[in-house]
Amino acid sequence: MATDYYEHLFGVRGKVALVTGGTRGIGLMIAEGLVRCGARVYVASRKPEACQEAESTLSEFGECVAIPSDVSTIAGCQELADEIAGRESRLDILVNNAGLTWSEDIDKFSEKAWDKVMDLDIKGPFFLIQKVLPLLRAAARPEQRASIVNVSSVNGLKPSGLRNYSYVAAKAGLNQLTAQLARDLMDEQINVNCIAPGPFQSKMTAPLYATPELEEQVRAGFPMKRWGAVEDAAGLTIFLSSRAGSYLSGVVLPLDGGATNI
Numbered sequence: 513m514a515t516d517y518y519e520h521l522f523g524v525r526g527k528v529a530l531v532t533g534g535t536r537g538i539g540l541m542i543a544e545g546l547v548r549c550g551a552r553v554y555v556a557s558r559k560p561e562a563c564q565e566a567e568s569t570l571s572e573f574g575e576c577v578a579i580p581s582d583v584s585t586i587a588g589c590q591e592l593a594d595e596i597a598g599r600e601s602r603l604d605i606l607v608n609n610a611g612l613t614w615s616e617d618i619d620k621f622s623e624k625a626w627d628k629v630m631d632l633d634i635k636g637p638f639f640l641i642q643k644v645l646p647l648l649r650a651a652a653r654p655e656q657r658a659s660i661v662n663v664s665s666v667n668g669l670k671p672s673g674l675r676n677y678s679y680v681a682a683k684a685g686l687n688q689l690t691a692q693l694a695r696d697l698m699d700e701q702i703n704v705n706c707i708a709p710g711p712f713q714s715k716m717t718a719p720l721y722a723t724p725e726l727e728e729q730v731r732a733g734f735p736m737k738r739w740g741a742v743e744d745a746a747g748l749t750i751f752l753s754s755r756a757g758s759y760l761s762g763v764v765l766p767l768d769g770g771a772t773n774i
């Protein structure tokens with residue numbers, strides 16, 4: 513039947529997924545798509561209240577458990593991995609989405625602005641992968657490869673006018689780390705890919721749509737004249753983590769409505 517074939521190609525039903533920063537913004541969009549498609553999804557972020565809220569919202573669509581965690585430290589990554597290992601024997605999908613940005617004039621750019629971004633946007637993803645590798649290995653099979661999806665940014669592909677120095681360095685690093693890990697984990701049946709989002713509405717981009725007039729002006733500059741939507745973020749993650757995307761590893765895909773390449 514057509515629906516069976518659709519599930520064969522794009523299905524993530526029954527898979528176990530972890531989405532960092534899954535309590536709001538792009539992470540919540542990705543988590544929602546995975547839950548709605550039948551995956552059992554763990555979301556992680558620092559604030560317990562945000563975790564509770566996301567868990568209760570997403571549980572209306574399917575299975576979701578939120579685990580308060582700080583993935584900017586190695587200890588936090590280990591604790592999160594231990595929590596998942598206490599509940600699951602395998603992890604099919606890891607989405608390294610949690611991230612933050614910091615913009616400051618070059619003359620004033622501080623060590624704190626450098627370290628905070630580096631800790632969350634590049635150190636965290638590497639060490640979380642390291643800590644959950646046993647679970648990813650337990651899920652990985654030639655006919656159903658495990659999937660790591662790193663979330664970088666179009667700012668890691670080309671310079672912006674934002675003076676976000678540590679962010680562009682971290683995101684470009686994450687793009688390259690993706691390729692290296694894809695190579696190193698190839699024979700272990702684990703795919704590693706990267707999504708580089710363009711503009712999505714979230715706390716991070718809220719200043720860009722602070723008033724309806726500003727939003728309209730900003731949106732007019734986007735090639736597709738629209739922001740990224742739930743379907744865009746969730747759809748690409750599901751594609752990369754399903755049979756349909758299984759032949760891709762080590763790629764960085766701009767999810768930006770054409771902003772980078774046209």
Ligand SMILES: NC(=O)c1ccc[n+]([C@@H]2O[C@H](COP(=O)([O-])OP(=O)(O)OC[C@H]3O[C@@H](n4cnc5c(N)ncnc54)[C@H](OP(=O)(O)O)[C@@H]3O)[C@@H](O)[C@H]2O)c1
Pocket residue numbers: 532533534535536537538539556557558559562581582583584609610611612613632663664665666667708709710711712713714715716717
């Ligand atoms: N929005 C865009 O247009 C855009 C464009 C390009 C790239 N991106 C990338 O997409 C990803 C998501 O961005 P977003 O715009 O959705 O950001 P956001 O709205 O600020 O959400 C960030 C998420 O990460 C969590 N988080 C922050 N620090 C954390 C930590 N130390 N440990 C665990 N979780 C933490 C936050 O929850 P807590 O506060 O509870 O920890 C929140 O759930 C980021 O990697 C960002 O760089 C976004």
